[in-house]
Amino acid sequence: MSTDAPEKEDVSIGDYQFGFHDSTDNYEFKSRKGLDREMVAQISEMKKEPEWMLNFRLKSLEIFESRPMPNWGGDMSDLDFNEIFYYMKASKGQERSWDDVPEDIRKTYDRLGIPEAEKKYLSGVKAQYESEVVYGSLQEDLAKQGVLFTDTDSALRDHPEIFREYFSKIIPPEDNKFAALNSAVWSGGSFIYVPPGVHIEFPLQAYFRINSENMGQFERTLIIVDEGASAHYVEGCTAPTYSSDSLHSAVVEIIVKRRGRFRYTTIQNWSSNVYNLVTKRAMAYGDSLMEWVDGNLGSKLTMKYPAIYLMEPGARGETLSIAFAGKGQHQDAGAKMVHCAPHTSSRIISKSITKDGGRGSYRGLVKIEKGAHHCKSNVVCDALILDPESKSDTYPYIEVEEQDVAIEHEASVSKIAEEQLFYLMSRGLTEAEASAMIVTGFIEPLVKELPMEYAVEMNRLIELQMEGSVG
Amino acid sequence: MSSLLKITDLHVSVADTPILKGVNMEIRQGEVHALMGPNGSGKSTLAYALAGHPNYSITAGSIEIDGVNITELAADERARLGMFLAFQYPVVIPGVKVADFIRHAVSNIRNPDRKEGEGLVGMREFRTEIKAKMEELGMDVEFARRYLNDGFSGGEKKRMEILQMAMLQPKFAILDETDSGLDSDAVRVVSEGLAKLAGPEMGVLIITHHERLLEYNPPKFTHVMLGGRIVETGDAALAHDLHANGYADIRERHPDAAADNAKAEEAAAV
DSSP: OOTTOOOHHHHOBTTBTTOOOOOOTTOSEEOOBSOOHHHHHHHHHHTTOOHHHHHHHHHHHHHHHHSOOOSSSSOOTTOOGGGOBOOEEOSSSOBSSGGGSOHHHHHHHHHHTHHHHHHHHOSEEEEEETTEEEEEEEOHHHHHTTOEEEEHHHHHHHOHHHHHHHTTTSSOGGGOHHHHHHHHHOOOOEEEEEOTTOBOOSOEEEEEEOOSTTBEEOOEEEEEEOTTOEEEEEEEEEOOOOSSOEEEOOEEEEEEOTTOEEEEEEEEOOOTTEEEEOEEEEEEOTTOEEEEEEEEOOOSEEEEOOEEEEOSTTOEEEEEEEEEEOTTOEEEEEEEEEEOSSSOEEEEEEEEEEOTTOEEEEEEEEEEOTTOOSEEEEEEEEEEEOSTTOEEEEEEEEEEOOSSEEEEEEEEEEOTHHHHHHHHHTTTOOHHHHHHHHHHHHHHHHHTTSOHHHHHHHHHHHHHHHHTTOO | OOOEEEEEEEEEEETTEEEEEEEEEEEETTOEEEEEOOTTSSHHHHHHHHHTOTTEEEEEEEEEETTEEOTTOOHHHHHHTTEEEEOSSOOOEEEEEHHHHHHHHHHHHHSTTOOTTSOOSOHHHHHHHHHHHHHHTTOOGGGGGSEETTTOOHHHHHHHHHHHHHHHOOSEEEEESTTTTOOHHHHHHHHHHHHHHOSTTOEEEEEOSOSHHHHHSOOSEEEEEETTEEEEEEOHHHHHHHHHHOSHHHHHHOHHHHHHHHHHHHHHHO
């Protein structure tokens, strides 16, 4: 560690550890607030994009403007699209060495522990700060094997054929209002291509950081795992704590080809003034395995239901979802599994924890299309409610258009946290120790699925969340 | 000097319904007391109130350990002062390993000044100790790695309670129907386990409907609870008499308490 590493007190703002921010004085570019055709054209112009992308953005803007706000899910009445900055560029470009990243920004990532993690156990890193990726790395041997890991803007420029073949094919702008918004103003995000048969042993990590007040971050991620290839991608996200709201609205598109395996892990820890409205969808082909591990700990409101379309026989989909909603937070999270082919299987495990008036909602869809016989699907939702002020609800949707299928759905709500607390306290554990133990135990089946480093991180974040609760 | 648990004129309500209506009792370290009484008399309520369950509100009276009033203390603070309750229905806590939980509990009880986040008792000594205690209680050491009470049979849960008691070595242990719902082998194991543990350092309050536990652990005093009061106190012979002849005579001698008890039973049945 360098000697100018920040003191812990400095980092911690309230109970949220990542609420600090940097000055925006030296930014390369700051957009004005608000969104219109001129703004979209300016973003495209700054990125020197081909005309088809400009047209795509402008068409998406029209779709965004024509769609009403969703009347379900969370409360978005405070979200004012005119108060958001849609594009900010903090540095000149993407660097390959941390030494070349502007000092303020580099220090921020130091505080978040990214360069350290990179040295220890990552195959590659992308660090996005505001709208652009400021640092990128990929292990040399992977690059030699043909693995591509770039920011999505570079992919449009440097790999136009493969980019155009897949971009927006899985989540078109028409899909929903926020997918349209992202399509209009997208910037940054990860582009990954894993060639046939290539196995990437250690995770590829992307880290998304919002720094400014009223910032809108709209990264766009596109991942293609070719036949028989495998990889694990991890994303983390944090933001400063401000009194006014920020918006994060990403689109993530994934293709896992035959016999491929891919796991996408999210540890979402936005500050509690961020609206997190994300569309994530994967297409899984024959005998492949797609997994979402979705941890939602932060944000003001999250609405996110990672989807897997099981396109050919033998495809498997699995989503593990952990949501933690504390004071002022609503996690409306879940999963979608769409069985488009026979002999496909899916599993959803969702665990939500609510406390201090937080609200957790599981919202999920299992859909069996006509012709998709001999499918299996298993859904398990558990909710742990730690106090009477908090709330949990479940919205499971099941649509079946085929006879010969096996679908299981189990939901349980543990309000008995009170009895568990008393039991542990009667053995001398303090209320905080007892709560932390119950919560850690509750998510243990999911955390043990994570690689060691992330399991430790997840437990640590949950403990931090818990610390704010007692007293 | 031996410690004293002193309960004075204890009134306890649950959800604004008065259950205990003035309970008095003194238990010294080294003594075994039996608490008997028909359903609805308030035995478990007394157990929970002593352990500090937040839903059992003490509306009057006091609980003291060696003159220190613990009436306002939270369950964990009472535990650190030496209070222990062996639960009638131990809860399942998924994902929490028995060994991790007990190690944490032992660390807090043996070092009452321990702050959150400070070191736990040494792993090696702890393992040796818990292994020995488990063997004494005829428990498979594998249980230490299982999740707390998760998938345990009735007998296994009760043994787990006794194991915790053995590890925590409380000054005062309340056993709430530890012998109920067990087959005779399990009752014997639990009874013998308690007999081994209960020495001059432990005051024991045994709540029971059966005689077996008391055969192994003969009470110095037997208290009879009816309608939220202790209506009679005697010696081991009284326990024996109640087992043999039931509560009809008691009810006759204490008609007011019997009427209260009948009301409580009715309310519980609704």
